[in-house]
Amino acid sequence: MDEIVIPSALIQSLRTASRVAVLTGAGISAESGVPTFRDAQSGLWARYRPEELATPGAFKRDPRLVWEWYEWRRNLVTDAKPNLGHRSLVIMETQVPDFTLITQNVDGLHQMAGSKNVIEIHGNMHRSKCSTEGTIFDQPELYEDKPPLCPDCGAYLRPDVVWFGESLPPEALQASWESAQNCDLFLSIGTSALVEPAATLPLLSQENGAEVAEINIQETRLTPHASYFIVGSAAQVLPELVKITWQVDMSAE
Numbered sequence: 569m570d571e572i573v574i575p576s577a578l579i580q581s582l583r584t585a586s587r588v589a590v591l592t593g594a595g596i597s598a599e600s601g602v603p604t605f606r607d608a609q610s611g612l613w614a615r616y617r618p619e620e621l622a623t624p625g626a627f628k629r630d631p632r633l634v635w636e637w638y639e640w641r642r643n644l645v646t647d648a649k650p651n652l653g654h655r656s657l658v659i660m661e662t663q664v665p666d667f668t669l670i671t672q673n674v675d676g677l678h679q680m681a682g683s684k685n686v687i688e689i690h691g692n693m694h695r696s697k698c699s700t701e702g703t704i705f706d707q708p709e710l711y712e713d714k715p716p717l718c719p720d721c722g723a724y725l726r727p728d729v730v731w732f733g734e735s736l737p738p739e740a741l742q743a744s745w746e747s748a749q750n751c752d753l754f755l756s757i758g759t760s761a762l763v764e765p766a767a768t769l770p771l772l773s774q775e776n777g778a779e780v781a782e783i784n785i786q787e788t789r790l791t792p793h794a795s796y797f798i799v800g801s802a803a804q805v806l807p808e809l810v811k812i813t814w815q816v817d818m819s820a821e
């Protein structure tokens with residue numbers, strides 16, 4: 569493992585911060601075996617790009633195909649466990665007075681790890697909703713039909729996730745804007761910083777005086793703007809960050 573270098577100024581900022589906002593992307597789940605969004609899709613799904621399946625048009629054209637893609641993605645996560653990156657953020661939440669975790673991921677691994685204040689700005693694929701009324705239904709895996717029909721109105725159920733071209737859940741968006749505007753330190757972890765409005769959140773925090781630290785295995789569009797850029801896997805960098813800042817040894821957790 570390459571030596572992880574964490575600037576002492578970042579440690580000081582994290583140790584003294586009252587309010588920390590974190591934005592995670594698919595990169596934090598990579599070490600749990602969940603392919604990132606822009607990883608090549610595998611097997612049966614290799615012929616499709618997510619942009620072709622995660623859209624209202626695709627669902628209208630072929631609801632069964634889209635439902636089965638999410639079944640495949642849920643099955644990928646069924647065996648996935650939160651990794652040290654997810655678990656380090658659980659510790660961080662206990663150490664920082666005001667901590668907000670904003671995630672673009674729909675895999676539910678942050679909640680599985682024990683994070684409490686999680687804002688799911690792209691929804692959660694372990695929930696379904698009526699495609700007409702929006703009524704939420706949990707445990708989609710229990711349904712036989714693909715897709716199931718809403719027991720109330722008969723319309724198709726669909727994954728409770730944000731598709732390309734759809735707007736984000738307003739309350740989640742509002743909450744993430746507010747935490748970005750009011751934090752002292754913003755951490756961007758495992759995201760390509762390409763998709764709006766999530767990609768704007770770190771820049772918004774900077775406009776309000778926050779420092780921005782990015783953790784990624786490679787540079788992104790955000791890197792030139794970040795106060796700190798730490799190269800490395802979230803599952804390796806975050807435990808190191810927690811250990812140096814609060815002397816919490818994640819290997820013992």
Ligand code: OAD
Nearest residue numbers: 593594595598604605606672758759760763784785801802
């Ligand atoms: P991407 O697949 O676009 O980017 C994953 C990022 O994680 C890349 O910058 C990788 O370099 C980085 N990465 C990979 N492995 C890592 C690791 N072990 N540790 C740290 N970083 C690692 O996924 P997202 O940025 O999450 O939106 O994509 C954002 C959104 O684009 C998704 O939520 C989805 C998609 O459109 C919707 O579905 C609405």
